Amino acid sequence: MRYSILTLARNALSYHENWPRAWRSPAPRPEYDVVIIGGGGHGLATAYYLARNHGITNVAVLEKGYLGGGNTGRNTTIVRSNYYLDANAHFYEHSLKLWEGLSADLNFNVMFSQRGVLNLAHSYADLDAYARRGNAMRLNGTDAELLTREEVQRMVPLLDCSETARYPVIGGLLQRRGGTARHDAVAWGYARGADARGVDIIQQCEVVGLRRSGNRIEGIETTRGHIRAKKIGLAVAGHSGHLAAMAGLRLPIETHVLQALVSEPVKPILDTVVTSGAVHFYVSQSDKGEIVMGGDLDGYNSYGQRSNLPPIEHVIQSLIALFPCFSRLRMLRTWGGVMDMSMDGSPVIGRTPVENLYVNCGWCYGGFKATPASGWCFAHTIANDAPHPLNAAYTLDRYTLGRTLDEKGGGPFPWVH
Amino acid sequence: MMLLPCPWCGPRNCTEFTYGGDAGARRPQNPDALTDEEWASYVYLRDNPRGPHDELWQHSAGCRRWIRVRRDTLTHDVIEAAPAGARSAG
Numbered sequence: 187m188r189y190s191i192l193t194l195a196r197n198a199l200s201y202h203e204n205w206p207r208a209w210r211s212p213a214p215r216p217e218y219d220v221v222i223i224g225g226g227g228h229g230l231a232t233a234y235y236l237a238r239n240h241g242i243t244n245v246a247v248l249e250k251g252y253l254g255g256g257n258t259g260r261n262t263t264i265v266r267s268n269y270y271l272d273a274n275a276h277f278y279e280h281s282l283k284l285w286e287g288l289s290a291d292l293n294f295n296v297m298f299s300q301r302g303v304l305n306l307a308h309s310y311a312d313l314d315a316y317a318r319r320g321n322a323m324r325l326n327g328t329d330a331e332l333l334t335r336e337e338v339q340r341m342v343p344l345l346d347c348s349e350t351a352r353y354p355v356i357g358g359l360l361q362r363r364g365g366t367a368r369h370d371a372v373a374w375g376y377a378r379g380a381d382a383r384g385v386d387i388i389q390q391c392e393v394v395g396l397r398r399s400g401n402r403i404e405g406i407e408t409t410r411g412h413i414r415a416k417k418i419g420l421a422v423a424g425h426s427g428h429l430a431a432m433a434g435l436r437l438p439i440e441t442h443v444l445q446a447l448v449s450e451p452v453k454p455i456l457d458t459v460v461t462s463g464a465v466h467f468y469v470s471q472s473d474k475g476e477i478v479m480g481g482d483l484d485g486y487n488s489y490g491q492r493s494n495l496p497p498i499e500h501v502i503q504s505l506i507a508l509f510p511c512f513s514r515l516r517m518l519r520t521w522g523g524v525m526d527m528s529m530d531g532s533p534v535i536g537r538t539p540v541e542n543l544y545v546n547c548g549w550c551y552g553g554f555k556a557t558p559a560s561g562w563c564f565a566h567t568i569a570n571d572a573p574h575p576l577n578a579a580y581t582l583d584r585y586t587l588g589r590t591l592d593e594k595g596g597g598p599f600p601w602v603h
Numbered sequence: 604m605m606l607l608p609c610p611w612c613g614p615r616n617c618t619e620f621t622y623g624g625d626a627g628a629r630r631p632q633n634p635d636a637l638t639d640e641e642w643a644s645y646v647y648l649r650d651n652p653r654g655p656h657d658e659l660w661q662h663s664a665g666c667r668r669w670i671r672v673r674r675d676t677l678t679h680d681v682i683e684a685a686p687a688g689a690r691s692a693g
Contacts, residue, residue: 427651438647440625441676486622489653489677495604496618529647586643598646599624 189293208374209381214388214410218246220568221406221415223393223429225249226258227369228546228553229421230376230387231561232568234292237383239562240569245385246415247377248408250392254373257423260491260523261554262446262478264459264470266303266364267328270319271591273579274532275326280576281559282328282363288558294375296367297473302458303364304333304341306508307357312464316359323361333358342460344509352507353465366459366470372557396432401541403433419544419568421560424489424524426547433540437547438529438585438598443488444480444551445497447520449512451475460508467504477515479505483525483551493520525551529598530584532591535563535577544568545582608684611666623659625649626671626687653677659687 187193187206197205220236222229225247236242249255265285267278289295307313313332320330338358339347347355377387388410395407396418406413422429424441451474461468466482481501484494498520506513528534528548533556535546546564549556563577573581584590590598605617631637631645650656656676661669669687674680 425653427649428653431650431652436644436648436650438649440649440651441653486617487625487651487656487658487676488679490679585647586639588639 208378209387211389212386214246214248214391214408214413215386216412217414218386219244219415220417220419221245221413222247222419222421223406224256224421224423225253225373225377225387225389226256226421226423227254227372227376227557228423228549228560228564229419230373230380231557232419232421232546232564233380233385233387233561234376234383235561235565236569237380237385239565242569243384245380246413247380247385247387248391248393248406248413249387249389250409252389253377253387254370257523257525257553258369258373258557260446260521261369262468262470262480263366263369263472263554264303264364264468265298265367265555266361267555268303268305268319268323268330268359268361268364270322270593272326273591274593275323275328277559277563277576277580278556279326279328280562281556284558284562285367285555286363288372288375292375292379294371294378296371296375298365298367299473300363300365301470302360302362304338304458304460305359306338306353306355306460306462306464307359308353308355308462308464310356313357316357320359329361329363331360331362333360342456342458344456344511345460346508346510353462364459366472368473369554376561393429393432396429396543398433398540401539403540403543415542417542417544417568419546419564421546421564423526423547423549423553426526426545428489430538430545433538433543435538435540437534437545437582439526439548440487441489441524442483442486442527443490443492443494443522444483444525445493445501445520445522446478446480447493447498447501448472448476448478448518449515450518452477452515462504462508465504465508467501467508469505469509476518477505477512483527489524491522491524493522525549530590530592531594531596532580533560534580534582535560536567536573536581537571538582605679606681607660607670607672608681609662609665609668609670610684610686611668612662615662615665619662619664620660621663623661623669626657626659655682
């Protein structure tokens with residue numbers, strides 16, 4: 187059923203009690219052309235684009251819990267494409283362009299709001315680095331504006347830009363086309379679109395083993411039985427290492443926990459996304475009115491999808507230092523998600539040494555904004571056995587070949603990215 | 604709050620420690636003799652287990668010694684802690 191003003195009016199007459207389910211819940215069939223493991227945004231987007239762009243519809247998406255219950259529902263919903271390296275710039279810019287048309291394409295409101303993403307500069311070194319990044323972005327066709335302190339203050343009146351601020355603000359880099367989106371809606375919209383094209387979305391179906399025979403995966407052992415597939419795509423974020431180990435592979439990935447928290451909802455007060463790389467802090471306001479914020483990783487290997495106090499304390503301290511007016515806000519909720527931290531801070535979308543196994547991982551803490559392009563490129567790679575030009579640099583063998591994509595020049599330490 | 608049992612100082616808050624990563628990654632004796640794959644494997648690849656994990660921590664805001672901790676990455680329970688350099692029984 188296509189959603190429109192007419193279907194809305196028709197269903198209003200029956201008090202919205204007769205809306206059909208947005209997707210089916212089929213039992214798994216014994217064999218598929220393609221099985222995508224992981225029913226988050228990336229996996230569902232991959233299934234959607236396999237059907238939409240490549241006509242491959244004998245596809246299943248296996249999800250161990252419920253759709254979007256992993257990192258898709260745990261991120262802080264920020265969308266941006268402010269990358270320096272060419273490969274990343276083109277990939278994330280394609281993603282942002284897909285975001286700009288996503289609600290219309292999916293016929294599902296993902297509530298994409300281009301309210302801008304503002305990176306604060308706290309030192310002249312910061313400002314120089316942002317000028318360099320902004321220039322690189324503009325050369326790659328992405329929008330970027332370097333702001334003075336006065337322009338930052340006009341844009342975000344609540345921010346402490348005074349001379350005596352704990353973290354003095356001397357300018358910023360603004361991407362106006364960046365913003366936020368409703369994270370659950372992205373999973374639901376892609377699920378509905380994939381389902382309408384014939385994809386089976388199978389929830390409560392955990393993969394417990396991959397049966398490898400020679401250089402192929404012959405079958406997938408799940409909690410709902412054995413499933414065969416000609417091609418298998420992994421899109422399981424923080425659990426990539428865990429699933430790859432079932433196929434006998436080691437990945438350039440460490441899994442770390444990242445936390446976020448929200449305050450009680452308040453009236454509209456902050457109309458952009460504010461981030462500070464130097465302080466390791468970012469904040470925005472959700473459409474429900476909550477102040478949404480996050481900071482850095484806890485800093486040690488963890489699959490525990492829950493929060494721990496020290497990083498929360500750091501986030502709150504940063505919030506109060508930058509926005510003193512928020513000091514009396516009460517916190518409503520904290521949570522954690524587990525991140526697939528890659529060794530160069532950039533993702534992997536590509537083939538593996540196992541012939542029919544494809545991997546999509548290494549999103550660090552930036553996977554949400556990549557969702558559309560990730561699905562687009564992963565679907566292309568699976569359909570054609572070759573990467574799309576946009577993910578040609580995101581190969582698994584780039585670490586061996588010395589072609590790492592290190593935005594920060596930080597070296598092989600997953601917890602610094 | 605996660606506590607780590609320092610062999611010298613007793614159980615201490617994890618914020619006193621600096622994480623040193625996977626203790627299983629041992630620098631090869633003769634890097635020049637390795638292939639690119641073997642070197643990349645040492646530098647970049649990790650077992651990244653969901654469960655018991657051997658890792659290094661430095662008690663940087665305490666006695667400043669390095670310790671080797673066997674910790675469950677799912678539950679955060681510490682299974683064993685010993686001075687770094689002392690080989691684990693496993």
